[in-house]
Amino acid sequence: MAANKSQGSYYTLALVASTVLCAGIYEWSGGMGKLLVLVGAAGILGSLFGMKGIKPLEGKIAQKSSPFVMKMVGAACSLLGWIITLFGMHLTPSTGGRIALALVGIAVSLFGIIVVLPAAFNKNAIWKT
Amino acid sequence: MKKSIRGSCLFLCFLAIVCATAIVAHAQAPAAAMAPSADQELKDAAGKAPAMADLAKGDPGGTTTGTISDVPAADSTKGVTVPDVANQVGQNKIAINFVWTLVTGFLVMFMQAGFAMVESGLTRVKNANHTYMMNFFVYTVGLFSYWLVGFAIQMGGAAGNGNLGGLQSLTGEHTLTLFGKTWGYSGGSGMFLAGHTYDVGVMVLFLFQMVFMDTALTIVTGACAERWKFLAFAVSSAIMGALTYPLYGNWAWGGGWLAQLGVNNQLGKGYCDFAGSGVVHAVGGITALACALIVGPRIGKFNRDGSSNPIIGHDVSAVLIGCFILAFGWFGFNPGSTLGASAAGNLRIGTIAVDTMLAGCTGTFGALLFMWMKTGKVDYSMSGNGLLAGLVAITAPSGFVSPTSSCIIGLVAGILVVLSCGFIENVLKVDDPVGAISVHGANGLWGVLSVGLFADGTSNYGGAWNGVTGNVTGLFYGDASQLAAQLVGISTLIGFVFTFSFLVNLAIEFFVGHRVSIETEVAGLDLPEMGQLGYPEFVFKAEPDYLAHANKEAVAAAA
Numbered sequence: 001m002a003a004n005k006s007q008g009s010y011y012t013l014a015l016v017a018s019t020v021l022c023a024g025i026y027e028w029s030g031g032m033g034k035l036l037v038l039v040g041a042a043g044i045l046g047s048l049f050g051m052k053g054i055k056p057l058e059g060k061i062a063q064k065s066s067p068f069v070m071k072m073v074g075a076a077c078s079l080l081g082w083i084i085t086l087f088g089m090h091l092t093p094s095t096g097g098r099i100a101l102a103l104v105g106i107a108v109s110l111f112g113i114i115v116v117l118p119a120a121f122n123k124n125a126i127w128k129t
Numbered sequence: 130m131k132k133s134i135r136g137s138c139l140f141l142c143f144l145a146i147v148c149a150t151a152i153v154a155h156a157q158a159p160a161a162a163m164a165p166s167a168d169q170e171l172k173d174a175a176g177k178a179p180a181m182a183d184l185a186k187g188d189p190g191g192t193t194t195g196t197i198s199d200v201p202a203a204d205s206t207k208g209v210t211v212p213d214v215a216n217q218v219g220q221n222k223i224a225i226n227f228v229w230t231l232v233t234g235f236l237v238m239f240m241q242a243g244f245a246m247v248e249s250g251l252t253r254v255k256n257a258n259h260t261y262m263m264n265f266f267v268y269t270v271g272l273f274s275y276w277l278v279g280f281a282i283q284m285g286g287a288a289g290n291g292n293l294g295g296l297q298s299l300t301g302e303h304t305l306t307l308f309g310k311t312w313g314y315s316g317g318s319g320m321f322l323a324g325h326t327y328d329v330g331v332m333v334l335f336l337f338q339m340v341f342m343d344t345a346l347t348i349v350t351g352a353c354a355e356r357w358k359f360l361a362f363a364v365s366s367a368i369m370g371a372l373t374y375p376l377y378g379n380w381a382w383g384g385g386w387l388a389q390l391g392v393n394n395q396l397g398k399g400y401c402d403f404a405g406s407g408v409v410h411a412v413g414g415i416t417a418l419a420c421a422l423i424v425g426p427r428i429g430k431f432n433r434d435g436s437s438n439p440i441i442g443h444d445v446s447a448v449l450i451g452c453f454i455l456a457f458g459w460f461g462f463n464p465g466s467t468l469g470a471s472a473a474g475n476l477r478i479g480t481i482a483v484d485t486m487l488a489g490c491t492g493t494f495g496a497l498l499f500m501w502m503k504t505g506k507v508d509y510s511m512s513g514n515g516l517l518a519g520l521v522a523i524t525a526p527s528g529f530v531s532p533t534s535s536c537i538i539g540l541v542a543g544i545l546v547v548l549s550c551g552f553i554e555n556v557l558k559v560d561d562p563v564g565a566i567s568v569h570g571a572n573g574l575w576g577v578l579s580v581g582l583f584a585d586g587t588s589n590y591g592g593a594w595n596g597v598t599g600n601v602t603g604l605f606y607g608d609a610s611q612l613a614a615q616l617v618g619i620s621t622l623i624g625f626v627f628t629f630s631f632l633v634n635l636a637i638e639f640f641v642g643h644r645v646s647i648e649t650e651v652a653g654l655d656l657p658e659m660g661q662l663g664y665p666e667f668v669f670k671a672e673p674d675y676l677a678h679a680n681k682e683a684v685a686a687a688a
Contacts (some may be wrong), residue, residue, distance in 0.1 A: 002649055002657030007360045014364065015273070018371075022277040026320045048640045051360065058358070059646035062683050063425045071635070075628050082624020085617055089394055090308050095610045098396070102616035109624040113418070117631075118557045121422050125558070126683075127431040 010050040017043025062126050070120035077112025081105040171197065171209050226292045226469030227329075229478075230337050233465025237340040240458030241268050241347060246451030247517075248351040249663075251442035251510060251563045253672075255653025256355045257663030263350040263359070267366050271343040274371035278320055279342060280335050283375035285316020287383045291591065292469030293330040302384050310393040312386035316379050337465065338382075341409050342374050344462075348413030351563035352421045353643070355440075356428075356650050359658050361643040365420065368633055374412055377626055381408045387621065390614045391597035397611030399595035400618040401584070403481075404466035406525030406576025411622045414570020418559065419631040424643045426560030428650055429679030437554050438675050440562065445509050452513040459485050459520045463527040473591035477528065480588075484527045485520065488539030492519015495543020503547075511547055514564045518546035518572040525576040529584035529601045538579045542572045574619055579603075581612030651680045 021040025027033035081104075088101025122128075179193040188194045200217050202209045245264035252260045286302020289295065301317030319326045322335060346366050353362070380387040381402050391399035402408050431437050442448060463485045464478040496515020500508040519539030523530075526538060549567035553559050559566070586602035594601050602608040637643065644650075649657040656662060671677065 002645070003359055003659070011360060011363055015367070018274070018367070019277060022320060025278070026323070051364075052640045055640070055642045058642055058644075059648065061642070061644040062356075062428045062647050062650060063644055075631050078624055078631070079628045080624075082620055082628075085620035085624065089390075089396070089617065095396075095613050098613045099609070099616060102613060102620055105620045106616065106623065109620065109627070113623060113627055114557060117422055118559065121425065122558050125425070125431070126428075127426065128433060128435075 004054075006050070006054050010047045010054075013043055013050070014047035017041075017047060064124040064126055064129075066121050066124055070116065070123070074112045074116035074120055077116055078109045079112075081107070081109025081112065084108055167211050171211070171214070175208055222471045223292075223294050223330075225471040226475075227333050229470040230293065230333050230465060230468050233461035234333075234337040234340050236458050236461025237337075237344065237465065238458075240340075240344060240455050240462070243451045243454030243458060244344075244347045244351070246447040246454065247513065248347075248354060248451075248563050248565075250444040250447030250451060251351070252354045253440065253653065254443040254664055254667060254669060255655055255662075257443065257655065258659045258661060259359070259654035259663075260350070260354050261663065262659055263354070263357070263362055264347055266363065267346045267350060268343055270363055270366050271346045271370035272339055274367045275339050275342050275375070276322065276335075277371065279371045279375040280322070280338060281317060281319035281375075282315050282372070283342075283378035284334060284338055284383045285318040285320075286313060286379070286385075287316065287334070289384075290330075290334070290468060292467070292473060292475065293333055296328075296330050296334060298325040298328050298331060299334075302379075310389075312389060312393070313379070313384050314386060315376065316383050334468070337468070338378070341405055341462075342370055342378070344405075345374050345409045345413035345416075346370055348410070348565050348569045349417045349420050351565035352417035352561045353424045354562045355654065356644055357420075357424055358641070358643060358645050359654075361637055361641045364637055364641055365634055365643075368637075369416060369630070373416060373626065373630055373633065374408075376629075377412050377621070378408050380621070381618065387614075387618055388595045390617060391595050395610065396614035396617070397581075397608055398593075398597045398599065398601045398614075400614045401529065401580050401594065401601050401611070402525045402577060402618065403528035403580070404463045404524045406521060406523075406573045407618055407622055409573075410521045410524060410569040411573030411577065411619075412626055414566050414568070414573050415622055415627045416630040416634075417561070418553075418566045418570055419627055420634050420643070421559050421561055421566065422631070423634050423638055426558065427562070428647070428683045429676040430560045431558060432675075435558065437558075438673075440676065442510065442562075448510060448513050452516050455517060456489055456520060459489070459524075462520075463524055466528065467590070474589045477588050477590070480532070481527045483532055484530060484535035485523055487532055488519040488523030488527075488535045488542070489516050490519070491536045491539035492516055492522070492543040492546075495519070495540045495545075496547050497543075499544050499547050510564070511550070514546050514550070514568050515543040517568045518542040521569055521572040522576040522579065524573075526580045526583055528590075529580060529588050529603075531583075531585050531587070534579075534583040534585065538576070538583060541579075542575055545571055545575055574622065577615050577618050577622070578612075581615035584608075584611060647683045651684055 017040045020036050024033050024036030024040055085102045085105030089098055092098060174197045178196045178198045197209055200209050200213060202213050245261050248264060249257050249260040285299055288297050288299045299318055302313045303315045303317050304311045304313050346369050379385040381400055387400035389399055390396040429438060460482055464481045467475045467478055469475045470478055493512055493516045497507060497512040500511045519542045522538050522542035523535050546567045549571040550564050553561055553566055580603060582603045582605055584601045584603035585606050586600040589600050592598060602611060604612045645654060
C-alpha cells in the first residue's frame, strides 16, 4: 500500500483534533476549555487508531521485529546517564567533581545509544539473512 | 547694648540668607539656562531644515533627506522637543533590532531550500520528488505546530529581552522547586499568539524562533530518506515541532533550567548555546539517529557480512548549490542570534559573521583534505558535509570566540564529520543517506562543547548572560565551570532528547509504521507515495548489480 485517501483523512483529523485540544488548553479556565480538550483528545485517539487500522495494508516491509526489551534497556540506559548528570550537580560543589560526574552520565547514555540499541535493532536485521 | 547685639545678629542672618539664595540661584542658573537652550537649538535646527520647495527639487546626493522635520512632535504647536527626540532614539534602536532580526530570520527561512537541494541531491533519482516534498512539507507542518503550542512551551516565559522592547507579555514560565532552587521547565504564554502576546516584539521573536525550529525538523528527513513513509514523517515532524524541540529550546533559551545553571549552581554563565549547535542541530541530529535506528537501513545498503555499499546520490549540482545556500543562510543563523544590531554589545555581529565564514572554510578543508589523503580523490559529498559541519560547530560558540578559535573549531568539525560518518555506517550499521547524524548530531555536540573550551571572555552582551554578570569564558581562558555547564547540556541532549525522541517514534511505529513496503522502496517512493516522478522525462539508468540483486531478493522475500 502506498499513500492513499485514508492516510490523508486520518492525518487531517489529527491536525484538526490537535488544534481543538490546544484551543481547550488555551481556554482551560473558561467554560468551553475542558470540553474542547476532551473533544481534541478523542479526535487524536481516533486518528491514531484509524492509522493503526490501515497499517497492515502497507504490506511486507524490509525489516524484521527486534527484541523489545533490549530496546527498552537501551532507552533506559540513555535516560539513566542524564539522571546521573543531574544528580551529580548536587552531589559535589567542586567543578572537577561535577565535570567527572557529567562525563560518567554521558558515557552511560552513550552506552545505551551506541552499544545496546544498535545491537537490538541489528539482531534480526534483514541484511543478515 | 542688647539691642545692638540683636540688631547685629539679625543683620548677619539676613546677610547669610541673601548669600545662600545667591549661591543657590547661581548654581541653578546653568541648568535653567540649558533647558531652553536645548529646545532653542531644536527650534533652530527645525528652522534650518530644508523647505518643502527645496525637497520638491529632488535630493540626488542624499544630503537633505532625513532631518529634524522627520522627527514626529508630540505637540505640533511646540515643535520638536527633547523628549520627542529621546523617544525617537528609543524607537530607532528597537526598529534597527526588529529589522535586523526579521531580515536574518528571512535568511534562515531560505535555508529550507538549501536543505531540500542537499538531501534530494544525495538520494537516488527515483526518490527525488519524495525527498523534496518532505523538505517542503516540514516547513508547513512545523510552523503550524509551533504556532499552536511549540512557541508557548519554548519562549512563553522569555520576558526581559531589551533588544526587542522587553517582551513583557511573555511571563508564563512554569517552575519546579528542587534542591532548594527554582527551575524553569516550560513556558506557558503565547499559544496561538493570542491575547496579550498579540504584540509586535513577540511576533518578531516568533518568526525568528520558528525558522530555527524548522531547521531542526528538516535534519531528520535526510537521515530517513528513501524509505520513510510520508504519513509517519508528517506525524513525527508535527510532534517534534510541538514538543521535542520547544522543550529543549525552553531549557536553553527560554529561561529554563539549563540557562539557570549559572544562577542556581554557579556553573559559569549557565548553559551557553549562542545560535543553536545544541538547540537546533544536535536536537535535529540526535532525533535523526533515533528515527534512523527505528526505520532501519535501505535495501542493499549492507551485505550479509555487515560491510556497506555506497548508494550514490543523483545530482552533484543540487548538493553543492544547496550547501552554498545553507552557508548563505547561516549569516542569518549566527549573527541574527544577537536579536539586534543596536546596543547591548550587538556590534559583535561583525565578529560573529567572520567566525561563521572561517569555520565553514576550515570545515571544508578538514573534510576535503582528509578524504583526499585517505582515498586519493576529492569527495564532493564529504566536502559539502565538511562545510556544513564547520558551520554547525561554530553555531554555539560564534558569539563568544575569536576568529582563530573558530578556525580550529571548524577544522576539527571537518575531520570529525568524516570519522563520524564512517563510525555510524560501519560500526553502528545505521543507514544515514545524507550524513545528517554526523553533520548535525556529532558536530552539534562538538559545538556545544567548544563553548566551554574556547569562549574568550571578550564579548559582552549588556554585561550579563543568563542572568550572571560577566562575560562567557571557557576552560582555555580560565573558567572550568563553564565547561561543566556545557557538559550538562550535552548530557541532556543525548540522555533526555534522544530518549524522548526514541520513545515518541517507537509509538509512531506502533500506530503508523515508519517504513514503506518493499515494493514501494524498490520502485522508488516517487510514484507510490507522491504519484509523480521527480524527473518524469528522464530515462533511469539501471542500478548497480549489488543493489539490483538486493532488490530482487527483497521482492522475492516479500512474495
